[in-house]
Structures are given as C-alpha cells and as structure tokens.
Amino acid sequence: MKAVVQKYGGSSVASAEKILNVARQIEKKIKKGYKLIIVVSAMGKTTDGLIKLAKEITSNPNPRELDMLLTTGEQISVSLLSMAIQSFGYKSKSLNAFQAGIKTTENFNEAKIKSFNKKRILTLLKSNDVLVVTGFQGITDEGELTTLGRGGSDTSAVALAAALGFNCEIYSDVAGIYTIDPRLHPGAKKIKNISYDEMLEMASLGAKVLHSRSVEIAKKFGITIYCGSTFSDEEGSYVMAGSKIIEQPSVTGCSIMENQAQVFIKNIPVDYNLIKKLFEKVALEGLNVDMISIINTGNNLEVSFTIVEEKKKHLEAALKKVFRGLGKWQIVYHTGFVKLSVVGIGMRSGIGVAASFFKAMKKIPIKLVTTSEIAISCLIENQYKPEAVKAIAREFKL
Amino acid sequence: MKAVVQKYGGSSVASAEKILNVARQIEKKIKKGYKLIIVVSAMGKTTDGLIKLAKEITSNPNPRELDMLLTTGEQISVSLLSMAIQSFGYKSKSLNAFQAGIKTTENFNEAKIKSFNKKRILTLLKSNDVLVVTGFQGITDEGELTTLGRGGSDTSAVALAAALGFNCEIYSDVAGIYTIDPRLHPGAKKIKNISYDEMLEMASLGAKVLHSRSVEIAKKFGITIYCGSTFSDEEGSYVMAGSKIIEQPSVTGCSIMENQAQVFIKNIPVDYNLIKKLFEKVALEGLNVDMISIINTGNNLEVSFTIVEEKKKHLEAALKKVFRGLGKWQIVYHTGFVKLSVVGIGMRSGIGVAASFFKAMKKIPIKLVTTSEIAISCLIENQYKPEAVKAIAREFKL
Numbered sequence: 001m002k003a004v005v006q007k008y009g010g011s012s013v014a015s016a017e018k019i020l021n022v023a024r025q026i027e028k029k030i031k032k033g034y035k036l037i038i039v040v041s042a043m044g045k046t047t048d049g050l051i052k053l054a055k056e057i058t059s060n061p062n063p064r065e066l067d068m069l070l071t072t073g074e075q076i077s078v079s080l081l082s083m084a085i086q087s088f089g090y091k092s093k094s095l096n097a098f099q100a101g102i103k104t105t106e107n108f109n110e111a112k113i114k115s116f117n118k119k120r121i122l123t124l125l126k127s128n129d130v131l132v133v134t135g136f137q138g139i140t141d142e143g144e145l146t147t148l149g150r151g152g153s154d155t156s157a158v159a160l161a162a163a164l165g166f167n168c169e170i171y172s173d174v175a176g177i178y179t180i181d182p183r184l185h186p187g188a189k190k191i192k193n194i195s196y197d198e199m200l201e202m203a204s205l206g207a208k209v210l211h212s213r214s215v216e217i218a219k220k221f222g223i224t225i226y227c228g229s230t231f232s233d234e235e236g237s238y239v240m241a242g243s244k245i246i247e248q249p250s251v252t253g254c255s256i257m258e259n260q261a262q263v264f265i266k267n268i269p270v271d272y273n274l275i276k277k278l279f280e281k282v283a284l285e286g287l288n289v290d291m292i293s294i295i296n297t298g299n300n301l302e303v304s305f306t307i308v309e310e311k312k313k314h315l316e317a318a319l320k321k322v323f324r325g326l327g328k329w330q331i332v333y334h335t336g337f338v339k340l341s342v343v344g345i346g347m348r349s350g351i352g353v354a355a356s357f358f359k360a361m362k363k364i365p366i367k368l369v370t371t372s373e374i375a376i377s378c379l380i381e382n383q384y385k386p387e388a389v390k391a392i393a394r395e396f397k398l
Numbered sequence: 399m400k401a402v403v404q405k406y407g408g409s410s411v412a413s414a415e416k417i418l419n420v421a422r423q424i425e426k427k428i429k430k431g432y433k434l435i436i437v438v439s440a441m442g443k444t445t446d447g448l449i450k451l452a453k454e455i456t457s458n459p460n461p462r463e464l465d466m467l468l469t470t471g472e473q474i475s476v477s478l479l480s481m482a483i484q485s486f487g488y489k490s491k492s493l494n495a496f497q498a499g500i501k502t503t504e505n506f507n508e509a510k511i512k513s514f515n516k517k518r519i520l521t522l523l524k525s526n527d528v529l530v531v532t533g534f535q536g537i538t539d540e541g542e543l544t545t546l547g548r549g550g551s552d553t554s555a556v557a558l559a560a561a562l563g564f565n566c567e568i569y570s571d572v573a574g575i576y577t578i579d580p581r582l583h584p585g586a587k588k589i590k591n592i593s594y595d596e597m598l599e600m601a602s603l604g605a606k607v608l609h610s611r612s613v614e615i616a617k618k619f620g621i622t623i624y625c626g627s628t629f630s631d632e633e634g635s636y637v638m639a640g641s642k643i644i645e646q647p648s649v650t651g652c653s654i655m656e657n658q659a660q661v662f663i664k665n666i667p668v669d670y671n672l673i674k675k676l677f678e679k680v681a682l683e684g685l686n687v688d689m690i691s692i693i694n695t696g697n698n699l700e701v702s703f704t705i706v707e708e709k710k711k712h713l714e715a716a717l718k719k720v721f722r723g724l725g726k727w728q729i730v731y732h733t734g735f736v737k738l739s740v741v742g743i744g745m746r747s748g749i750g751v752a753a754s755f756f757k758a759m760k761k762i763p764i765k766l767v768t769t770s771e772i773a774i775s776c777l778i779e780n781q782y783k784p785e786a787v788k789a790i791a792r793e794f795k796l
Contacts, residue, residue, distance in 0.1 A: 016451060016454035016455050017454075019455060020455065050474070053414060053474075053478060054477075054478065054481060056414035056415075057414050057417060057418065057478050057481045057482050057485065058481050058482065058484070058485035060485075061481045062480070062481055062484050064491075065477045065478075065480045065481045065484070065492055066477070066481075068473060068476070068477035068480075068492050068494070069473075069474060069477035069478065069481075071473070072470035072473045072474050075466060075467075075469070075470045075473075076448070076451075076467060076470050078466070079452075079463045079464070079466035079467035080451060080452065080455050080463075080467065082460070082463045082466075083452060083455045083456050083459045083460055083463045083464075083467075084455045084456065086456070086460050086463070087455065087456035087458075093462075094463055094466050096466070096543075098496045098541060099541050099542075143496060143497050144497075145494075
C-alpha cells in the first residue's frame, strides 16, 4: 500500500472554501495512487475562541474539562474535510481520538502520545481512499480526553507516520523552512534539506514552522518530514537525518525570538539546593527560560536568565513559592530584547563560525552570548534587530 | 443515593452567563442533598450553525460525518457547564457519548438509544456531586458517533432516568405545559398534571415542549417528567400516567400546527399496492403526513393528506420515484392552513366533546376533520386562527 500522512494547519482549514481547497490538494495525491491519512488542526482561531469561552466561565478552568472542550475543535474540522473529500467522489472517513485509538499519558493539556490503534487504522485505510484524523488530541487508558499542547497536531502527524512507517508531509501557509523568517528578511532563502538537530534549534529558538516534539519524534524514528505550502505547488523543505544531507553549509539559518526579558534574581543565599529548586519549579510550571547564568558574589548568588516578557507574572508567582521565607531576595527585569541565533550542523566541524558571527555583529551592542554545539545566540536590544538580521544574512549568505 | 436527572435546553446554556445561571440552579438541588445527572443540549443556535457550515461544504453531507460534526455541540456545553459547577466548589465531571457508554442503533441522524454504561455512570456519580452528560448523541457498537434527531436531548434525559430509576426534570425557557401556546393565547392556563397520551398528542400536534420520543419512553417505563423553567422558580407541569391523575377535564389542551398544506394526488390507477408503496416511501423519507383520506372515484383513486408546507419539494421528489412510469398522475397543493386540535384523555369517557367542539367552531369554515381516541383535529385557513383559538379556549375553559 502506497500511503502518506499529511497534516494541514488551522489556517489551511479556516473556512469552508479553504477546506474544499485542501480536499483538492488531497485529490491530486489520490490520483497519483496514494492512500492518505490526513491530520488536521482546528479551523482558524477556533481553539483560541474556545479558551476565551472557558475563561468567561472561570479564570482557572479545570484541565480535564478544558481538554474535553478543546478537542471539539479538531472533530469539527475532520468531519467537514471528510465531507469535502466525499463530495469529490472519494471514500473518506473521519476519526476522533477514541476511534483512532490515540492513547496518551494522563497529563491534561500537555499529554504525550503512547500508541495508536494501528490495526484499526490500517483496516479502515484499506477500505477507504482517505482517513481524516483529529490532530492535537488523544485519550487515556480510562477514556479521558487529552490534548498535546499548542502545535500538537504536528506531533500527531509525525507520530502516526512513525507508527505506520509512512512518509509525513506538513502543510501550512508557508512554503517550507527559510534561512530567516521572510517577514523579517524578505530576501531569505528556502532551505532544501535541514537536519533534525538544526530544526530542533530553529524550532525551540522561535522558527514557528514545526512543533519541536514532532521533530524529536521524527529524529527518533528516522522519519523524513516534508514541509510545504497548502496554497501553492512550490517545492518545500525536507527535515531529515543530518547524515543524509550531502552538502552542508556551516550555518543553515538564523532565528529570532522577540519580546525577551532578562531576569536577575539577586541576594540569594549561597545554597545550590535553592537553585535546583528554582529551576525545578520553573520547569514544572512550563516556563521556558534560556541563557542562564549564575554568579557567586561571595556573600550571595545572583541568577539571571531570559524569558518571554508575557510570562513575567507567572514567573514571579512561581518564584515567590520557591523563596518563601527568605527575606532579602530581589527580582529585577530588563525588557525590550530580542534573541538572535545562528544555527548550523556544520558548526560542529566548520571553524571560524564564531569569528564570522562577531565580525558581522561588530557594530551592535551584545548584552549576552550563549552557545550550543550547533548554535550561537545573542541577546540584543529591539532597535538593533533589523541591522543585525541584515548583517548576519550577508555574512552567512542566508 | 438521592439522585435526579435534569435536562437543560439550548436556550438555557446559550452563553457563559446563562451556563453560570444553570450551575446556580444545580447548586440549589445539591444543597437539598441530591446527586445530579445533568443532560444538556448544544449552546443556543450551535447545531444550526454547524449544519450551515456543512452545507457550505456540500449540499448533501454524509450522515455519518454530519453526526461526527453535530456531536461537538453538546461536548462544548457539557465541558463548560462542568467547569461552572466546579467553580462553585462542587465535584463535577462531564461525559460524552463514549464515556457514558450511550449505545444506540446505527441510524445516523436519527438513532435510537439501546443502553447506557450504567455501572460506569453510577460509579462516577458516587465520587462526584454532578455528572454532566451530552444529550442528543450516542455511539454504535463499532464506536461510530450518532445523533438522535432534533430535540433528542429530551430523549437522552428521560432514557437515562429510566435506565437508572431516577426522576427526570426538563428545564427550558417555558415554565411548564400550557393548555394553549401562550404566544397564541396569552390567557392560557398552566396544566399541573398531564397524561403521557395527552402529551404525545400535544407533542406530535405541535406543542414544542417535549420531544415525542421522550414521552414514549417515559410512558413505557412509568417515569414522571417534570417540566419547569430554567429562569424562574415558578411551579411547572408533570407528565405522568393518566391513572395517577385524579381530576381530569375532558379537554386538557389545544395545539396548533402552522404552515400546513393540503396535498391532493389525483388520477392514480385503482391499485392499492401503489397506495401502500406511496405511504411506505413517505415514511422512509421521514415525511410526516396527517389527515389522510383516499377516495375511489370509480376510474381512479384520489389521495389527500396534510404536510408542513416546507416539505413540498421533498415530498414531490419522493412521489416521482413511486409513480415513475405512470403517465397521468397529478399533484395539487392547497396552502395557507393551520391544523387546530383539542386533546384530552377525558374524551374517552366524557361525552359531548365533539358537540362542544363544533358548537365553538360554528362560525369558522372547517376544511377537514379527523379524530383519534383522545383528540379532534380540524384544518382551517390561517385567517381564522385567532378567532378559532379564542372560541375553543372559551368553550373548554383553557
């Protein structure tokens, strides 16, 4: 059986007209002799609308009930897309999490996929041209509905492809992965092939093309992901094992995270157990922090890290619980930053990337620098963003 | 365990504010020591909105996919209502058709309930104050989602009450059952107790308070249904076995069906097998016809019946299939009628109801009359409706 998993994002199915357009894309693949498993997100801004409705009921909706609510979004889009495919004369069936047997862990709002009912899916695929499966959701062993966290439909699609051994194609309103976000740098080039590790750095650093967890699963199971546009036939990008990519520039792309705040926590007693508790709590609350530094001033510890500005209140509430009873600790924010990163698997072997990076950035005041094996990141003030992007693009030919 | 099933209609949960109001009603009952199973419909006009969306995709949506789509409406309202109840400090859990094990037949769009997972529902009820269950929907043995037809949430509630042996309370924006629709006759009286058979005549004849099938189930299992208002504490009406109602007027109520057309099918060969096929087809298409008469003119048969005006096209398409190949048959419509019926279990024993009926209607030209054991119905022109309602109300003290 020649089959493929395709995923279409919320903006691709935002209206009846767009759903019919997606059905036409699917028809092209059917005509090439494929059977398809389609994973879809909720239509347009449906999920945001449902969350807003829940917040009108209570400021703190129960996570279990919230998942019960949110999972309806994808059930709406799968049924409509399935109707559209049928209206073109093909056999299609929509499946929700119960019907596809998408088993997850019990963490409501951020569950992890454990397994699918592969046998049922394959049996149904044999008697249909297309199966349309709800992304973003699953069920626990007890039959409770769960969701995978925002962007989770990518993860659903890649996990399905991995479980069934099919290829995976992710369609959105962007025709692939670019060296730099084209809205920031219109001259950005499309990346034909990118390795899992680079994509993970790009995804976690702010390129919004793919959900990080989906890339982790693809890496684990060796699935190649194709990222293309729902709205054009333009060739997209492939995310694959780095070892398969023959020619590899030292820097593949540049990603930008906006609205960064630098947080300084001062006057912490010299007790590294407190630091451990601090970062445990931050992780538990799902707060993403980066560019961490810890300084021992002799009398005290001073911790600093970056966080997205809108999480300040959330962070402060978490810190109050960790430092309860400690009199002197103090928190200071510096805001108005962006984090700019260059990413490239070629950095591992290539030399001189750091030198080129600092050469390009020579006129820009850098607040902080961190590096990973395949990335260099720096924190700069908002106002320098356009100049920095231009200089980096020129230096690394992005 | 002191427990009750309550059902709230779509207009009772049409907004976050109204959902919180329903939660407050539920709280009153919890404080009286009850455990509650709540059945809710979709919010306001949600179901209509989803049908409209499906029609934008295709004029003829697949019934299985349509049910997949429509069942999301109730899942949204149960999760929101459950959040609201929890926000008042009570233990609540929402359940969809999978979770409550609401098994139905496989007739998509008009399935019939076969059973519930009583054990699971009772176990969950023990550890919660409230369970909020999706009305209108079920699953087949194969895990396909089904719906029970419009108004089906009443049926869900009464069937649940019957299965569990609990009382059943149906709340809507009308505070009970009236002798005549109060919008037509503002002086209409509330009926304190009404028998199943009277309610069935009233429901099928156009009183929109209760779904007929819910009354049939209540009759079968001897469940008393209380019908009250979501928005006031005014005492409502009880639907119960006629034998329990001590004092019974000969006529309990008067119901009106608007937009009636009288259909005449002429020049049918004298072949009663054709008539059988005609009414089989009409039933199969779900077309409700009434006031049937068949005349043998000697050379031909002439069939007439009433149907709601908006079903004319649907009827015509069905007739064409039945009479395919017959040259001469002809269809004629007379439109602009209402059907007025008086209903009363007391008619069985009471005498003179027909005489009183025709006395009241003496100034009104009656097109057609039919009777059942507990009802007299007549077809009159629209223009006579107000006068007829007034005369009937006066005569029978409604």
